[in-house]
Amino acid sequence: MALMTGEQYIESIKKMNMQIYMFGEKIESAVDNPILRPSLNSVKATYDLAQMPEYEDLMTATSSLTGEKINRFTHLHQSSDDLIKKVKMQRLLGQKTASCFQRCVGMDAFNAVYSTSYETDKKYGTKYFENFVKYMKYIQQSDLTVDGAMTDPKGDRSLPPSKQSDPDMYLRVVERREDGVVVRGAKAHQTGACNSHEVLVMPTIALSPDDKDYAISFSVPMDAEGIFMIIGRQSCDTRKSEGSDLDIGNCEYGGMEALIVFEDVFVPNDRLFLNGETEFAGMMVERFAGYHRQSYGGCKVGVGDVLIGAAALIADYNGAQKASHVKDKLIEMTHLNE
Numbered sequence: 092m093a094l095m096t097g098e099q100y101i102e103s104i105k106k107m108n109m110q111i112y113m114f115g116e117k118i119e120s121a122v123d124n125p126i127l128r129p130s131l132n133s134v135k136a137t138y139d140l141a142q143m144p145e146y147e148d149l150m151t152a153t154s155s156l157t158g159e160k161i162n163r164f165t166h167l168h169q170s171s172d173d174l175i176k177k178v179k180m181q182r183l184l185g186q187k188t189a190s191c192f193q194r195c196v197g198m199d200a201f202n203a204v205y206s207t208s209y210e211t212d213k214k215y216g217t218k219y220f221e222n223f224v225k226y227m228k229y230i231q232q233s234d235l236t237v238d239g240a241m242t243d244p245k246g247d248r249s250l251p252p253s254k255q256s257d258p259d260m261y262l263r264v265v266e267r268r269e270d271g272v273v274v275r276g277a278k279a280h281q282t283g284a285c286n287s288h289e290v291l292v293m294p295t296i297a298l299s300p301d302d303k304d305y306a307i308s309f310s311v312p313m314d315a316e317g318i319f320m321i322i323g324r325q326s327c328d329t330r331k332s333e334g335s336d337l338d339i340g341n342c343e344y345g346g347m348e349a350l351i352v353f354e355d356v357f358v359p360n361d362r363l364f365l366n367g368e369t370e371f372a373g374m375m376v377e378r379f380a381g382y383h384r385q386s387y388g389g390c391k392v393g394v395g396d397v398l399i400g401a402a403a404l405i406a407d408y409n410g411a412q413k414a415s416h417v418k419d420k421l422i423e424m425t426h427l428n429e
């Protein structure tokens with residue numbers, strides 16, 4: 092099954108046993124929660140649109156690893172044409188959901204870790220690239236959503252990870268075992284965390300040799316033992332749980348982000364993509380950031396298209412569509428968006 096339907100995606104998330112907290116309380120089912128459900132619907136749209144013949148060219152790609160048809164959100168870019176299709180797909184989804192559809196961070200992480208693990212292996216004779224290719228085949232064949240986890244809480248920004256008074260300010264290895272490593276720390280503002288099957292962790296800054304335990308990249312399922320999520324607040328969030336259809340904004344679709352706490356999480360050896368090679372941390376961060384900036388050039392513009400349409404409609408409703416300063420603003424929004 093290389094392509095999941097939207098319904099299959101929802102069912103697959105329902106089956107997971109994630110530890111999610113919101114407003115200080117444990118959430119039993121994020122799937123049925125009125126505050127969180129719109130964000131799940133946005134990710135579902137990435138599956139639904141991939142099933143529609145009119146969007147097949149943008150929403151799907153041919154895997155460079157297996158030759159199979161896959162969702163473009165799990166694709167490793169092969170050409171400039173792929174990068175153009177990526178950004179057009181993001182604009183399309185921004186237009187359809189008018190919100191964050193959450194699957195881009197993982198896609199950008201795939202592409203950064205893929206090339207960086209290759210270069211790390213070339214220098215050190217490690218097996219990270221082999222691990223990552225095996226992992227990517229699993230992600231592509233199962234059509235999974237993956238949270239790209241880069242941002243650490245960071246603490247005192249003037250100090251490197253190993254000099255922080257609280258060592259948990261950056262995610263790190265706390266135990267090295269024959270079969271893998273144990274990690275502790277947190278990743279902040281994780282987009283789509285409770286709507287993701289897996290989390291793909293990367294370092295957040297360039298590192299020096301003293302920061303060896305912080306030079307870690309890996310992936311584990313989102314319901315792995317020791318992972319806890321604390322949902323970040325959104326504007327107007329509780330209005331969605333009041334049972335009214337007034338003043339709730341975009342209640343069909345939405346975004347979500349969470350602080351993910353890793354409390355002594357075990358990572359097996361074959362899920363390690365960087366482990367102590369400090370000089371490759373900066374490369375991974377820069378490659379991720381490059382792909383991610385391009386993503387924002389697509390998704391935010393799609394949301395912008397909806398905002399411009401809404402602004403024009405409001406002007407129509409108010410009979411202000413011919414006012415020159417209103418027209419000026421709509422034109423400026425269009426200009427900035429392009």
Ligand SMILES: Cc1cc2nc3c(=O)[nH]c(=O)nc-3n(C[C@H](O)[C@H](O)[C@H](O)COP(=O)(O)OP(=O)(O)OC[C@H]3O[C@@H](n4cnc5c(N)ncnc54)[C@H](O)[C@@H]3O)c2cc1C
Nearest residue numbers: 196239240241242243244245248249279280281282283348
């Ligand atoms: C809605 C949302 C979704 C997000 N989704 C994700 C996600 O899915 N995955 C993920 O990994 N991250 C995610 N992020 C995190 C985002 O990438 C970070 O917020 C961003 O990288 C900035 O980091 P920070 O918040 O720690 O700010 P800081 O790094 O503290 O930056 C704050 C300010 O301080 C400045 N500053 C920081 N350090 C220094 C220094 N040493 N010297 C001088 N100036 C400094 C910065 O330039 C900036 O102006 C998300 C954020 C938001 C708001």
